[in-house]
Every structure is written in structure tokens, then in C-alpha cells.
Amino acid sequence: MMSDLSSAAARARELRRQIEHHNYRYYVLDDPEISDAEYDRLMQELKALETQFPELITPDSPTQRVGAAPVSGLEEVVHKVPMLSLDNAFTDEDVIAFDRRVRERLETDADIEYAAEPKIDGVAVSLRYEKGRLVLAATRGDGLRGENVTHNVRTIKAVPIELRGKAPEVLEVRGEVFMPIAGFKALNERALARGERTFANPRNAAAGSLRQLDPRLAATRPFDVFFYGLGEVQGWTVPPRHSDALEQLREWGLKISPLVRVVMGAQGCLEYYREIAARRESLPYEIDGVVYKVNRFVLQRELGYVARAPRWAIAHKFPAHEEHTIVRDVEFQVGRTGALTPVARLEPVFVGGVTVSNATLHNMDEVRRKDIRIGDTVVVRRAGDVIPEVVKVILDRRPPNARIVELPAHCPVCGADVEREEGEAIARCTGGLFCPAQRKESLRHFASRRALDIDGLGTKIIDQLVDRGLVRNPADLYALTVEQLASLERMGEKSAAKLVAALERSKNTTLPRFLYALGIRDVGEATAAALAEHFGTLEALEEATIEQIQETPDVGPVVAAHVRHFFDQVHNREVIRALRAHGVRWPDMQRRSAAQEGPLSGKTFVLTGTLDSMSRDEASKRIVALGGKVSSSVSKKTSYVIVGADPGSKLKKAQELGVEILDEAAFLALLKSAAPRG
DNA sequence: GATCCTCGAGTTCT
DNA sequence: CTCGAGGATC
Numbered sequence: 001m002m003s004d005l006s007s008a009a010a011r012a013r014e015l016r017r018q019i020e021h022h023n024y025r026y027y028v029l030d031d032p033e034i035s036d037a038e039y040d041r042l043m044q045e046l047k048a049l050e051t052q053f054p055e056l057i058t059p060d061s062p063t064q065r066v067g068a069a070p071v072s073g074l075e076e077v078v079h080k081v082p083m084l085s086l087d088n089a090f091t092d093e094d095v096i097a098f099d100r101r102v103r104e105r106l107e108t109d110a111d112i113e114y115a116a117e118p119k120i121d122g123v124a125v126s127l128r129y130e131k132g133r134l135v136l137a138a139t140r141g142d143g144l145r146g147e148n149v150t151h152n153v154r155t156i157k158a159v160p161i162e163l164r165g166k167a168p169e170v171l172e173v174r175g176e177v178f179m180p181i182a183g184f185k186a187l188n189e190r191a192l193a194r195g196e197r198t199f200a201n202p203r204n205a206a207a208g209s210l211r212q213l214d215p216r217l218a219a220t221r222p223f224d225v226f227f228y229g230l231g232e233v234q235g236w237t238v239p240p241r242h243s244d245a246l247e248q249l250r251e252w253g254l255k256i257s258p259l260v261r262v263v264m265g266a267q268g269c270l271e272y273y274r275e276i277a278a279r280r281e282s283l284p285y286e287i288d289g290v291v292y293k294v295n296r297f298v299l300q301r302e303l304g305y306v307a308r309a310p311r312w313a314i315a316h317k318f319p320a321h322e323e324h325t326i327v328r329d330v331e332f333q334v335g336r337t338g339a340l341t342p343v344a345r346l347e348p349v350f351v352g353g354v355t356v357s358n359a360t361l362h363n364m365d366e367v368r369r370k371d372i373r374i375g376d377t378v379v380v381r382r383a384g385d386v387i388p389e390v391v392k393v394i395l396d397r398r399p400p401n402a403r404i405v406e407l408p409a410h411c412p413v414c415g416a417d418v419e420r421e422e423g424e425a426i427a428r429c430t431g432g433l434f435c436p437a438q439r440k441e442s443l444r445h446f447a448s449r450r451a452l453d454i455d456g457l458g459t460k461i462i463d464q465l466v467d468r469g470l471v472r473n474p475a476d477l478y479a480l481t482v483e484q485l486a487s488l489e490r491m492g493e494k495s496a497a498k499l500v501a502a503l504e505r506s507k508n509t510t511l512p513r514f515l516y517a518l519g520i521r522d523v524g525e526a527t528a529a530a531l532a533e534h535f536g537t538l539e540a541l542e543e544a545t546i547e548q549i550q551e552t553p554d555v556g557p558v559v560a561a562h563v564r565h566f567f568d569q570v571h572n573r574e575v576i577r578a579l580r581a582h583g584v585r586w587p588d589m590q591r592r593s594a595a596q597e598g599p600l601s602g603k604t605f606v607l608t609g610t611l612d613s614m615s616r617d618e619a620s621k622r623i624v625a626l627g628g629k630v631s632s633s634v635s636k637k638t639s640y641v642i643v644g645a646d647p648g649s650k651l652k653k654a655q656e657l658g659v660e661i662l663d664e665a666a667f668l669a670l671l672k673s674a675a676p677r678g
Numbered sequence: 679g680a681t682c683c684t685c686g687a688g689t690t691c692t
Numbered sequence: 693c694t695c696g697a698g699g700a701t702c
Contacts, residue, residue, distance in 0.1 A: 200692095333688090333689095335687075335688065336687085336688090337687075339687075339688075341688065341689085343689090354690085354691060354692080355691085356690080356691085357690095358689090358690070358691095359689095359690085360688075360689055360690085362688085362689095362694095362695075362696095363695095363696095382690090387689060387690055387691095387693070387694085388689090388690065388691090424696095424697090425695090425696065425697090426687095426696085521686095522685085522686065522687095522697090522698075523686085524685060524686045524687080525685085525686090526684080526685055526686085527685075527686085554684080554685080554698090554699065554700085555698095555699085556698060556699050556700085557698095557699095558697090558698060558699085559698070559699085631683090631684070631685090632684070632685070632686095633683075633684065633685085635682075635683055635684080636682090636683090637682095637683075648693070649693075649694095
């Protein structure tokens with residue numbers, strides 16, 4: 001019998017050693033030596049011992065994975081070495097171009113050695129081991145700061161609490177925590193049986209579960225993990241190749257994807273891609289592409305980084321998921337300008353992780369081009385990122401009673417005539433502001449963030465205000481009382497008072513914002529700013545002739561006519577007068593002699609991705625303040641593209657055109673060096 | 679008259 | 693973000 005403490009301690013040590021060994025065989029190598037029942041017996045024996053002698057319990061005992069108490073909130077963790085994001089490739093050509101860039105930078109014609117691996121659709125994490133012990137686990141977050149999820153990661157059986165063999169002083173490893181498809185399905189079935197919320201896809205399930213506060217809940221979730229990279233390292237001479245480093249991680253007990261392969265050149269990458277794509281459906285977890293990394297660390301270092309993405313790696317994404325569904329109906333939405341947009345109402349379908357039930361068809365030309373009819377079975381995909389798109393009709397499945405989509409002769413909202421100008425793709429309702437849809441959309445535009453920025457005036461509220469006849473034009477908003485607002489649905493005294501305060505705040509504005517808020521056709525933010533700057537005052541613009549308006553930079557005959565027409569309408573002049581009577585005001589424009597001179601004069605900037613230290617708006621302001629120009633699309637004339645986290649297609653465009661790319665740090669440095677003050 | 683550069687407008691789901 | 697179209701330029 002184990003009544004003696006010292007022999008019990010020895011036995012406990014032995015059991016722990018065995019259990020850790022079998023965990024490694026089972027979870028990391030996927031090659032168990034003993035049956036589940038035998039494993040359970042070892043675990044039970046250890047638990048019994050620890051119950052009998054609680055002083056034997058150590059924090060890293062296999063029985064203590066779920067030892068931590070629930071946390072009250074997730075604390076922030078700063079990554080010592082930032083967690084990178086990857087550039088994306090969607091076509092073979094993208095991959096070939098990537099390989100060419102790599103070889104050009106390295107000035108070599110020889111085939112580059114790449115480490116290739118599947119890109120798992122999960123949650124990126126960073127784990128820190130000190131003296132071989134797991135001390136910290138954090139999510140990727142924005143790459144610089146993540147959240148502390150140590151309490152949950154400890155419960156993942158595939159994650160060693162202690163590394164095997166002789167581990168370095170400090171080892172940070174990066175990997176992907178994910179949920180295998182089978183485990184995800186079982187989890188959802190359990191949730192469904194209990195009437196709880198289900199997860200839309202394994203990725204969401206993994207992300208949600210990992211951020212649980214209570215580790216006991218997380219412990220019931222079927223997580224798995226693969227490691228693929230390094231963060232901070234101390235006390236280990238990292239081998240010369242990425243693939244060798246992974247091999248060493250595996251020996252320390254860290255799980256590495258069995259599909260990691262070393263390939264040669266772009267051709268090797270593409271062959272690997274096809275091989276993995278063919279096996280995609282049979283893998284027990286979801287992947288959304290493959291990743292290629294230059295294998296030799298010296299070369300990685302030589303290539304360096306652009307913004308937060310390494311030049312030595314790229315993610316080759318699989319094509320967007322496509323699904324079949326049925327077009328139940330096609331309805332026409334009326335926009336602010338009266339534009340009638342056909343929208344397909346779809347039989348709800350899961351595509352790429354979310355349920356899609358609507359998809360825009362843009363205009364009638366598009367409907368005809370794709371020959372979409374009501375009742376058709378269509379292929380739907382989520383284009384690149386988010387927006388659902390009807391790709392094509394499956395003609396074989398067209399029912400005999402499929403209905404052709406007709407442009408309505410009258411506006412579905414107000415009944416006014418619908419007109420389509422010769423040569424224009426868009427049909428419009430002629431009801432103008434008599435059309436409730438146009439009125440509502442105009443009000444929404446007026447209140448939007450970039451216009452007068454009226455916080456709390458959302459769609460629901462506007463709908464009610466217009467439907468009840470309380471508001472007919474923007475000026476009416478400023479006559480609303482707290483009592484009137486509080487009588488609306490989903491609106492209490494408190495929110496009503498808040499909205500009135502927001503309205504009050506919005507009265508202090510600027511001329512460009514005000515002009516933009518008016519919603520004159522073809523006058524967006526840039527044109528509104530140009531007009532404001534050219535004329536200086538609203539009065540000057542109101543009195544200007546078409547010819548004078550055309551003298552504004554970037555304003556031609558079409559836009560000038562729209563502006564003149566807008567101010568010719570008695571109704572519009574009255575609304576403006578009423579707005580000013582309610583106290584809407586703006587400071588005089590300081591008329592700038594030509595473009596304001598500054599250190600950045602003559603430079604054109606384009607922003608993409610999210611910046612850490614400031615919003616994109618603020619970045620634009622600072623560029624303009626220094627005399628630079630901010631544009632929305634990249635061309636040969638662009639001086640710099642500023643790249644933040646998760647950049648869009650503009651980064652690719654910039655690379656193609658050879659436009660200089662600045663990451664956030666370089667951008668801040670530029671601002672600093674250009675700033676007049678010290 | 680053709681081409682390139684920009685801007686404006688509309689859109690989905692959580 | 694993407695598409696369509698207005699404006700500028702050659």
C-alpha cells in the first residue's frame with residue numbers, strides 16, 4: 001500500500017513521467033503505445049495518490065491542467081517579437097511573382113528552398129516557455145498586443161505544460177489553435193441539445209472558446225494545435241533552416257503539422273499547393289490555403305519586412321468557397337439618389353462561415369448579363385473577403401416557371417416613375433424627396449459620421465421619424481424634442497436626451513462637411529472640400545454660375561450642373577436657411593493660397609490597413625496639414641502607400657507599380673521629420 | 679478620341 | 693472593396 005509519503009512521492013513522479021510520455025505519443029506524434037483504458041488507469045492512480053497526499057500536487061501535474069480559477073477578464077499582453085501577418089496570393093501568377101521578388105532581392109537565379117505547410121483556419125497564439133515550463137499563452141490580437149489566455153491553453157492536451165529534454169532558457173513558439181471538424185460538430189450537437197447557442201464554424205468556435213474566462217469550460221472544448229514559428233528565443237542556437245527548427249520543436253514535444261514539406265522554387269510551391277488542395281476535403285480540420293516560407297533564416301533576415309508582413313513568406317489562399325442556393329425573389333432597393341438596385345433574396349446558405357441571404361445584383365445590366373431569374377439555382381461566393389456575390393446561374397436547374405426580372409416602371413416605395421437615362425447602367429426613381437426611401441437615405445447620409453456625425457440617429461429611428469411625419473428634411477431634426485423622441489419605439493428618456501445632445505453637438509461643423517451632408521449628386525467628400533476651398537463661403541457658391549463652379553479643380557460640366565441645379569431648387573434653399581436658423585454653423589474657411597505649402601507638398605499618399613497609433617482619418621489630417629495629398633486609389637503617381645495591419649488589395653497594386661511602401665513606423669518617422677515643430 | 683487617374687455610391691453580416 | 697463614370701491629360 002502507498003501509505004508512506006516518500007514512496008508515494010516517487011510513484012507520483014513516475015506516473016507523471018509516464019503520462020506525459022503517453023500524452024506526447026498520443027497528441028503530438030499521433031502514435032499511441034498504450035490503449036486509452038491503460039492511459040486512464042495511470043491517470044486514475046495519480047489522481048488517487050494526489051487525493052490521499054494533497055501535498056504531492058504540483059502545478060504542472062497532468063491532473064492540474066484545469067487548475068486555474070476563472071479569470072475576471074482577459075488581460076493584455078504585449079508581444080516582445082511582433083506576430084506577423086502574411087501577404088496573400090490568390091493565383092499561380094501571384095506565387096511566381098512572389099518568388100521572383102525574393103530572387104531579385106537576393107540577387108540569385110538559383111531555385112529558392114521553401115518550407116511549405118497548410119494554413120490552418122484557427123486562432124494564432126504565442127506560447128512562452130521559460131526553463132521548459134509554459135508560463136504564458138497569448139492570442140495574436142493585432143500582432144503587437146494580444147490577450148492572455150494561459151488558463152485555457154493549459155487545458156489543451158496537445159500543448160505540453162513542460163517541454164521534453166533540455167529546453168532553452170526562453171522559448172516563444174507561435175502556432176495555430178484550432179478545432180477539428182469532428183470535435184466542432186459534436187460540440188454544436190451538445191449545445192443544440194441543451195438549447196445553447198451554436199457556433200457558425202470551427203474557427204469561430206475555437207476563437208470563442210479560447211477567450212472563455214472559465215478554464216473548466218475551455219477544458220471541455222476539443223482543441224488541437226500546430227506550431228509553425230518562433231518568437232523570442234534565449235539560450236538556444238537556432239539551426240540554419242526553418243524546417244530544422246521545427247524538427248527541434250517537435251523533439252521538445254511541440255506538435256508540428258505532419259504536412260510540412262521542403263520544396264524547391266515556385267514550381268515546387270505550386271505542386272505542393274495542388275497536392276494539399278486535392279487532400280483538403282479529407283483533412284480532419286479546416287484549412288484556407290498553404291504558406292510558403294524561405295527556409296534559410298539568413299535569407300529571411302536579408303529579405304526583411306514590409307510593414308508587418310515578411311518579404312520571405314506568403315499565404316497562397318484557396319479559392320473562395322462556393323455554394324449553391326435558390327433565388328427566391330429579386331427586390332429593388334431605393335438609394336439616396338433614387339438609384340434602384342436589384343437585390344437577390346436567397347434561400348439562406350452557409351458560405352465561408354456565415355449565412356448569406358441577400359446579395360446585390362448591382363444593376364439591370366448585370367442581371368441580364370448573368371441572366372438571373374427568380375427560381376434559378378445560382379452559385380454564390382463571398383468575394384475575396386466578405387461581400388456575397390452571385391457568380392452564375394446553373395441553367396440545368398432552371399425550373400420551367402422561372403420568372404424574368406423586370407425593372408419596375410414605378411418606384412416600389414413611392415410609386416413615382418422610374419427612369420433610366422440613355423447609356424446609364426442605373427435606373428432611378430423620379431420621386432425625389434417625395435419618395436420616403438430617398439428621404440430616409442438622405443437623412444441617414446446627413447447624419448453619417450463623415451457628414452454632420454449625429455451619434456444615435458440610426459436607421460430604425462429615422463424610419464420611425466419619417467413614417468410618423470415628424471421629420472421631412474434635415475432641418476426638422478433640430479426641432480425635435482426629448483418628449484417626441486421618447487415616444488418612439490426602442491427609445492427611452494435617456495437615449496432621447498442623448499440624441500438631442502448629439503444634435504446640439506452636430507451644429508458646430510465645417511463648410512466641407514456641411515456641403516457633403518447636403519447630398520448633392522456626385523458631390524462626395526473630395527468634391528465638397530474642393531468647392532469649399534474654392535469658394536470660401538456657402539453664399540459665394542450659392543450665387544455662382546455654372547461656369548464659375550467649373551473653375552473649381554476636378555469639377556467639370558456634369559458636376560457643376562448638379563451643384564447649380566441643387567441650389568436653384570427653392571426647397572433646398574429653404575432647408576439650408578432653416579438649418580442655419582437652428583444654429584448650424586461653421587467657421588470661415590481660411591482661404592488657402594493654392595494648395596497649402598508644407599514639407600509634404602507634391603506628395604500623394606494612399607492608406608490601407610489599420611494603423612495602431614492613430615485612425616486613418618487622423619493620418620489623413622496630419623498628411624494634409626503638412627501639405628501632402630491623400631488619395632483613395634494607387635496609381636503610378638502615388639508617392640507612398642502607408643500599410644497598416646491587414647492591408648487590402650492596394651498593397652498588391654503598389655508592389656506591381658513599384659510604388660514606395662511605408663509601414664507604420666516609417667510613416668511616423670516621416671511625419672516626425674517633416675513636422676515643423678520640434 | 680483614347681487612356682489614365684480619381685472620386686462617388688452602394689453593399690453584407692456580426 | 694468594387695464598379696462605373698466624370699475629369700484631366702496627351
